[in-house]
Each structure stands twice: as structure tokens, then as C-alpha cells.
Amino acid sequence: MKIGIVGCGFVGATAAYAMVMRGVGRKLVLVDVNRARARAEAADISHAVPFAHALEVVAGEYEDLEGASVVLVAAGVGQKPGETRLQLLERNAAIFKEVIPQVLRHAGDAVLLVASNPVDVLTHLAAYIAGELGIPSSRVVGSGTTLDTARFRSLLSSSLGIDPRHVHAYVLGEHGDSEVLGWSTVTVGGMPLDAFAHRKGASFPPGLIASIDHQVRHAAYEIISGKQATYYGIGSALANIVEVMVYDRRSILTVCTPLPEMEGVENVTIALPHLVGGRGVLETFPPALDHMEREALRNSARIVRNAIESINV
Ligand SMILES: NC(=O)c1ccc[n+]([C@@H]2O[C@H](COP(=O)([O-])OP(=O)(O)OC[C@H]3O[C@@H](n4cnc5c(N)ncnc54)[C@H](O)[C@@H]3O)[C@@H](O)[C@H]2O)c1
Numbered sequence: 001m002k003i004g005i006v007g008c009g010f011v012g013a014t015a016a017y018a019m020v021m022r023g024v025g026r027k028l029v030l031v032d033v034n035r036a037r038a039r040a041e042a043a044d045i046s047h048a049v050p051f052a053h054a055l056e057v058v059a060g061e062y063e064d065l066e067g068a069s070v071v072l073v074a075a076g077v078g079q080k081p082g083e084t085r086l087q088l089l090e091r092n093a094a095i096f097k098e099v100i101p102q103v104l105r106h107a108g109d110a111v112l113l114v115a116s117n118p119v120d121v122l123t124h125l126a127a128y129i130a131g132e133l134g135i136p137s138s139r140v141v142g143s144g145t146t147l148d149t150a151r152f153r154s155l156l157s158s159s160l161g162i163d164p165r166h167v168h169a170y171v172l173g174e175h176g177d178s179e180v181l182g183w184s185t186v187t188v189g190g191m192p193l194d195a196f197a198h199r200k201g202a203s204f205p206p207g208l209i210a211s212i213d214h215q216v217r218h219a220a221y222e223i224i225s226g227k228q229a230t231y232y233g234i235g236s237a238l239a240n241i242v243e244v245m246v247y248d249r250r251s252i253l254t255v256c257t258p259l260p261e262m263e264g265v266e267n268v269t270i271a272l273p274h275l276v277g278g279r280g281v282l283e284t285f286p287p288a289l290d291h292m293e294r295e296a297l298r299n300s301a302r303i304v305r306n307a308i309e310s311i312n313v
Contacts, residue, residue: 001025001246004065004107006099007075008032011115013041014235015072015242016057020045023053024243029060029068032075065107069278070245072238073126075099076116078229086310089118093311096122100129108135111245111280114142115238119175120256121307124269127258128313137258139280141245144256144271145171145179146237151219152181155212160188160202169193170254170287171216173270173300180297181213184290241276248278257281263298268305270297 003025005012009032016028028045032038038059046057058064065071076092096116103112112130114123123142130140148171150164157164169186173179186193197203223230244251256271257280275283289297 002027002029002068003242003246004029004031004068004071004103004110006031006071006073006103007116008038008041009074010229010231011234011238012072012074013045014231015074015115015238016041017045017048018235018239019242020048020052020055020057022239022243023055024239025055025246027056027058029058029064031060031062031065035059062102062106065103065110068107068110070113070242071103071107071110072113072115072242073099073103074115086307089121089307089311092116092122093125096125097129100126104130104133104135108133112140113238113241113245114140115234117175118307119143120269120271120304121311123256124258124308125311125313127269138282140257141241141276141280142256142269142271143175143234143238143241145173145175145254146241147233148175148179148216149254150233150237151216152212155215156186156188156193159204159208159212160197160200162188170273172254172272172287173297174304175256175271177217178296178300178303179217180293180300181216182287182289182293183209184293185287244276245278245280250275250277250282252276252285255281259284262286262301263294265298265301265305268301268308270301270304
């Protein structure tokens with residue numbers, strides 16, 4: 001099974017490395033406008049193969065994406081000092097208008113997985129471009145809040161002293177400042193959070209809730225201030241999403257894909273729990289949020305919709 005990766009900087013290359021470590025797919029094709037970078041990353045990652053799984057890792061051109069089942073797009077530029085988020089959006093949107101048609105020309109049957117930021121808006125743009133070629137938006141999936149959801153689960157599980165795999169909790173909305181932590185829908189071991197915490201002799205006073213919220217919402221800022229970029233967490237999250245797609249695992253993930261309407265906001269792309277399989281998003285399961293969370297989700301959807309309108313999609 002072939003997987004393409006377009007943009008092999010920190011995020012794309014780390015995702016490729018994570019796929020080799022997990023044994024996802026059979027062949028990884030790395031494409032980058034900086035061909036020397038793609039060749040160097042492919043060589044470096046392929047040297048890890050003897051210590052992990054038997055994948056072929058090569059650098060290539062767009063035509064080498066032919067037959068890929070999934071193409072991850074992590075091409076983009078970072079924010080320059082003094083640059084607004086909207087200016088960054090304009091620059092990355094210009095890159096997407098160049099990259100996405102080339103991917104689809106050669107890998108029209110692939111599921112597109114978008115990682116570049118702002119991921120919600122760029123996923124919407126990629127789906128718009130794909131739609132003009134008759135490709136359904138369900139086959140264009142952004143990483144959404146999968147990483148934020150993992151951070152939320154991990155903090156809840158350490159507060160409770162249990163394995164995070166038994167915590168069901170979701171972060172919804174924009175992958176960014178307006179994201180919504182769905183506290184009211186958290187379940188642990190089949191019980192609502194408060195009931196489980198009570199049985200366990202634990203509690204979630206307002207101070208702890210605020211601290212977890214802050215840590216989830218500001219994790220990327222703190223990592224970037226210490227090391228300029230985030231890539232291990234997102235690289236692992238992307239490898240997991242690709243694995244779900246390649247093996248049609250039918251997992252519920254907080255990815256993003258265009259929605260006709262969410263909380264009164266039309267034609268918007270924000271993260272919600274989606275059933276994901278080999279053909280992308282199969283179904284959407286909006287959770288039963290409480291009143292304040294719904295208000296926050298509506299606000300988040302409006303923010304993303306305004307950003308989408310700013311690039312005239
Ligand atoms: N979704 C998430 O949760 C998440 C997390 C971290 C980073 N990101 C985003 O991922 C993107 C990549 O981040 P990074 O740290 O790897 O950046 P990076 O600068 O290290 O890598 C970007 C790569 O894209 C390539 N590129 C630029 N223009 C291109 C084009 N036209 N065609 C092909 N390749 C092109 C560059 O040459 C570079 O190798 C950024 O937008 C970043 O904000 C997303």
C-alpha cells in the first residue's frame with residue numbers, strides 16, 4: 001500500500017518516521033518543493049527501517065503518487081514575526097492552490113489528509129478544489145483536533161490515575177484558540193466523569209478544570225516557545241489516522257471535513273467525532289453538549305467560517 005507525503009518538513013517527516021515505527025503501509029513517497037530535503041529525509045528515515053518495519057521510503061515527484069491510498073499534505077510555511085494568522089492563511093492557501101490540484105491529478109482515488117495550519121480552513125479549501133473535480137468532500141479529511149483530544153484524555157487519565165484508553169473525551173471545533181473541551185460528555189469506564197471520579201475518591205474542582213483547559217488549549221504555544229515547532233505528537237497522530245484509513249479500521253476520531261451546517265453556521269469545516277475508514281469520513285456523530293458548550297461550538301464555527309470567507313471559498 002502506497003502512502004504519499006507532500007511537504008516533508010518537521011511534521012511530514014516525523015509522520016513518515018512514525019509510520020515506519022508502527023508499520024503503516026508498504027511504501028512511503030516523500031514529495032517536497034525542496035527536493036534535496038525530500039531525498040535527505042527519505043534516506044534518513046529508510047535507515048530506521050532495519051530497526052522497525054519493512055517499508056520502502058523514497059523521495060519522488062507528484063507523478064510517483066499514482067496509486068496511493070492516502071496522501072498526507074503537510075506542506076506550508078510558518079508564521080513570520082509580526083505576521084497575522086490571516087496573512088499566514090493567505091500564504092498557505094496559495095501553496096494549497098498549487099499543491100492540491102497536482103496531488104489530485106496523479107492520485108485522484110486517494111483520501112487526502114490535511115495537516116497544514118490553519119488546518120480547518122485549509123481542509124475546507126482542499127475539499128473545495130477536490131469538489132471541482134467531482135471528488136466528494138468526505139475524502140478530504142483534516143487532522144482537526146485529534147492531537148488536542150489526545151492531550152485532553154492524557155490529562156484526565158493522569159488526574160484519575162488510569163490508562164487513557166479508558167477515557168472517552170473529545171475536543172471539538174477549531175484546531176486553535178476557540179476549540180471546545182466537551183467536559184459534559186466525558187465518560188470513564190462506561191460512567192460519567194463525576195460518577196467515576198467520586199467512586200475513585202478523586203474530584204475535578206474548578207481550578208483543576210481551568211488548568212486542564214489551559215494546558216490543552218496552550219500546549220502548542222508552550223512547545224513552540226521552547227523548540228520552535230511541534231512534531232512528535234502530531235506526527236504520531238497522523239500516523240494513527242493514516243493507519244485507520246489504510247486498514248479501514250472504522251475508528252471514531254475528531255478529524256475535520258466540510259459540514260453543510262453546524263450550530264446554525266453553514267458550510268463550515270470544524271472537528272467533530274467522525275467515523276473514519278478506508279474512504280475517509282463515513283459518518284458524523286455530533287455529541288449532546290450542554291448549553292454553554294454548544295454556544296462555544298457555535299462561536300468556534302463562526303470564527304472558522306469567517307476565515308474561510310476571507311480566502312473567498
Ligand atoms: N494539524 C496540526 O495539529 C499541526 C501541528 C503542528 C504543525 N502543523 C502545521 O503543519 C505544517 C508544516 O509544519 P512543519 O513544522 O513541518 O513546517 P516545515 O517548515 O518544517 O515544513 C514545511 C515543508 O513544506 C514544504 N513546502 C512549502 N511549500 C511547498 C510546496 N509548494 N510544495 C511542496 N512542499 C512545500 C517546505 O519545503 C517544507 O519542507 C504547518 O502549516 C504547521 O503549522 C499542524
